[in-house]
Amino acid sequence: MESGYDAVRASEIMDLRQIRYFVAVAQAENFRRASEVLHVAQPAISRQIAALEEELGVELFIRLPRGVRLSNAGQVMLQRCKSLLGSLDEIIEEVRGVGRGLAGHLKLGFIEVAALSEIMPTSMRTFREKVPDVQLELLSMASMTQIEEIRRRRLDGGFLYNPPIGDPDVEAILLERHPVFLAVPSSSPLALLPSVKLHGLEQERFIWFHRAASPQYHDQLAAAIQTAGVQYNVIHHSESEAVMLALVRMGLGIAFVNARQARRRPDGVTLLPVDDLPVLIDLHFAWRADEISPALGRLITLLSELSGLAPAKQDA
Numbered sequence: 001m002e003s004g005y006d007a008v009r010a011s012e013i014m015d016l017r018q019i020r021y022f023v024a025v026a027q028a029e030n031f032r033r034a035s036e037v038l039h040v041a042q043p044a045i046s047r048q049i050a051a052l053e054e055e056l057g058v059e060l061f062i063r064l065p066r067g068v069r070l071s072n073a074g075q076v077m078l079q080r081c082k083s084l085l086g087s088l089d090e091i092i093e094e095v096r097g098v099g100r101g102l103a104g105h106l107k108l109g110f111i112e113v114a115a116l117s118e119i120m121p122t123s124m125r126t127f128r129e130k131v132p133d134v135q136l137e138l139l140s141m142a143s144m145t146q147i148e149e150i151r152r153r154r155l156d157g158g159f160l161y162n163p164p165i166g167d168p169d170v171e172a173i174l175l176e177r178h179p180v181f182l183a184v185p186s187s188s189p190l191a192l193l194p195s196v197k198l199h200g201l202e203q204e205r206f207i208w209f210h211r212a213a214s215p216q217y218h219d220q221l222a223a224a225i226q227t228a229g230v231q232y233n234v235i236h237h238s239e240s241e242a243v244m245l246a247l248v249r250m251g252l253g254i255a256f257v258n259a260r261q262a263r264r265r266p267d268g269v270t271l272l273p274v275d276d277l278p279v280l281i282d283l284h285f286a287w288r289a290d291e292i293s294p295a296l297g298r299l300i301t302l303l304s305e306l307s308g309l310a311p312a313k314q315d316a
Contacts, residue, residue: 016088018052019081021045022060026078030067104295105135109146109158113241116260117283119175119306120159126306127299134295142239143214150288156296157287161258162216172286173300175307180221180279181259181271183248190254191270198228198276205253206234213239220279221256228276245269 024034025045035042053060060074070078114120124136141149146158151169163172182201184190190204211218225232235253238244244255249268258281262271285303287296 018048019085021048022052023078023081023085025049025061025068026070026074029069104133104293105137106156106293106295106299107137107139107154109139109141109149109155109160111143111146111158111160112140113258113260114159114161114283116263117159117176117178119283119303123299123303123306127302130302131295131298134298144212147286150286153288153291156293157285157299159283159285161281161283162214163284163286165216169289170286171289172284173304173307174282174284175303176283177280178283179259180256180274180277180281181262182254182274183245183257183261184254184270184272185248185251186268186270187251188254188270190272193272195273195275198225198230198274201254202230202232204233206232207236207238207244207247207253207255208234209241209244209255210237210239217279217281221277224277224279 021034021038021040024038025031028034028037031042031046031049035045038045049060056073058073059071060077061068062071110120124138127134128136139155141158143158143160143162146155146160147163147167147170149155150158159175163170182190182196190196209218236247238247241255241257241261244257245261245266247253248255249266256274256277257271259271259273265271285300287300292300
């Protein structure tokens with residue numbers, strides 16, 4: 001194995017120009033023809049090859065009356081140099097691809113229910129088709145956790161609900177708006193109704209969610225209920241709609257949940273529209289305002305096209 005010192009020493013002995021000159025002469029078996037291929041004066045090529053042989057301490061070519069042929073050392077040198085140049089070309093193309101957003105890595109967060117939306121699955125499939133060399137890493141986490149990870153530069157972006165208003169560090173685009181449904185046990189008399197109204201729920205036991213999980217949504221929901229002039233009996237708080245639905249299925253209470261949960265509704269749970277609840281849950285894609293890589297820029301553009309909205313700062 002080549003030591004670190006040997007690698008440094010090798011870089012001092014030869015440069016990329018000498019390697020390209022050597023390969024051209026080896027393939028042409030003639031300095032003049034190599035000069036024509038490279039568009040470089042023949043004496044300059046001869047000097048560089050002679051300098052390379054002197055530094056290496058071996059003859060790379062056997063000089064003939066009408067051309068050259070590789071020595072044994074030259075044959076090994078050609079094999080290694082062609083491999084090196086091939087790797088270099090791959091590196092160049094990869095770097096250029098990253099610079100154009102055609103390669104690289106995106107680490108994205110998503111709240112689980114966002115996968116039940118229309119736009120997230122569609123955007124991920126389309127993005128992979130258009131830029132297959134960008135590696136997507138998707139991590140499931142709560143909306144507010146995503147915001148914190150984006151601030152800390154641990155995520156490139158995320159699919160989340162109701163990002164904080166006026167956050168100077170985070171920008172977002174609105175992707176979809178989802179209504180709020182009421183989840184009730186299928187054995188409940190409420191399950192027989194086509195829809196419900198807020199006033200008809202005062203005697204029910206509610207499974208609520210912690211405000212920290214989504215402050216904006218929590219406050220909107222609380223304000224709508226207060227405006228309706230009703231009071232609810234809250235018996236349990238949870239940070240996860242999946243847990244809330246599980247508790248509803250057990251018959252422990254009812255809960256307000258994202259209407260998209262209808263796509264994976266547990267057996268024993270019925271989801272009902274609420275006629276007088278003017279609250280929508282806004283699905284956004286968010287990213288750090290001061291850091292947009294070319295690949296992330298391509299994803300934001302795609303999401304903007306699919307949603308029909310232009311990227312805009314989440315400040316209202």
